[in-house]
Amino acid sequence: MKQLAVLSLILVLMISCAAPGTGTPSNSQPAASIQNKGSDTIVNLALAWAERYQQIHPEVRLSVTGGGSGTGLAALINGTVDIANASRQIKPEEVTEAQSKGIDPVEHVIARDAIAVIVNPENPVSQLSLQQISDIYSGKITNWKEVGGQDRPIVRLSRETNSGTHVYFLETVLRLGDKENKTLFSTDTLLLPSSEGIINEVRQNPNAIGYDGLGYVPRDLKMIAIARQPGEGYILPSIATVNDNSYPIARDLYMYTAGQPQGAVAAYLDWISSDEAQAIVAKLGFVPVK
């Protein structure tokens, strides 16, 4: 993922050098440069935005890198980036740390995202309740036949602990949103360093269960329909079900700035909430903020 992000960054820089010949004839000196870093969930979206924005505003140079929400926020706190992308809200500790360095992080909701639970297409299981998914990941359910599938061991896949998606999944699914609940991932949960790692393993392994941002799930994998309570309806993730709040594992995506945004950063964030930018959100499989 990081390599991909760096590659895409180089690509964006190349595009930014090559493409904008139309508007201003000489654009050798960008008027402003914005450093943007953080969540791997957001990185493709941020890149798509940066690409489009630089076509409209050749004077602004944007560089986008991934690395995880924690990495982006740490960089914001250390003052090395202008915008941190995060797929979770900033933690109180991080706010304290930022304030001790004289930085006041300001939150901007930029899009919404649903986490899809994915299995191999050969797996006959197509719907689970939140409680069942929690039991699978905490190690209480270890065989697919316990949830109506074949007699196969369950291989649990998760993102690494520095991923915002991991923390969100832990809080919302494993602990069912209950702050007092101290359920942990089963120790034999495979912690994979990238989204691709999870998708790859689910694609070729019928024992696997994984989760990933809705925007990242390729068509050839099977998404699980999820019910909040066992009796309620099982809902597949989609833009419609996320927006009407019926799909249970959905969240806001954020950008954080150090203090109220100024100048080029403020202009960029304004553009992000425009219809044009939000159309890109929908195109990448995320859910636009209304």
Added chain:
Amino acid sequence: MDKSLDWREYVITRAIKASGYSAILFVGLIFIFLLREGLPALADVPPGDLLSTRWYPIENYFGILPLLSGSLVVTLGAALIAMPLGLGSAIFIAEIAPRWLREILKPLVELLGGLPSVVLGFLGILVLSPNLRTLLDLPTGLTALAGSLLLAAIAIPTIVSIAEDALDSVPQSYREGALAVGATRWQTIWRVTLPAARSGVLTAIMLGIGRALGETMAVMMVTGNAPVIATRWNSLFMPARTMTATIAAEMGEVANASTHYHVLFFIGLVLFLISLAVNVAASSVVFRQKKRAERILS
């Protein structure tokens, strides 16, 4: 003329001496740095917790035993695969292969050694682990074994290259002497050439294992990174999380000087001490062998 030679010699000897000492200096500085950043972990986390069996740093579970066992299992597996294969090909290249084949094989093996480990990691994810799963009927192919196989592939070129050099430098007269007293080719290799090249061969194995122990990227991609402690015989066929992969995966995210940060440096310190121990053990064995060899020859 003489004076300028003196002067030049003085500079050159000092420069060589300085580069020699700089190696020691850098290792020393790295060690001090690791101590400074890693030891506070002992103050932050009670030793009992550090030796517990659960690693989940975002909830303050800092048990490093699963990571230690993961590294050991993966490295041991790699050593078991790489040692016979590496030594075998070194012997073949140095002793058995005809000249023309040798001139093709040696550069090829060295080319293999230059392969970036990420590339091997991709091969591991896309080819090795799916096949391991179906072949051995495992729940998942992302296991310690997959890591061991990749690490062996990384260690073998090092072992072959250095061991072949060592075998090659054994004087021809040794082999001729052995053959003259009626030893077969195999006896010559096993009883004469290999023992004579022992210290070089051992260095080759140690360097190979050292590479395996320190390798990060390929291992992180294929071992599944589940911090499970190895307790049963089949741990090699289960996912494992190594110390190097843990540091690589988590270092980017930790806040400076937090407990997690110190514990990661502590793991680095443990890794450093392990490779130091391996090296000291190896060189002491080499030392002893040399003394014995000298005794026999004198």
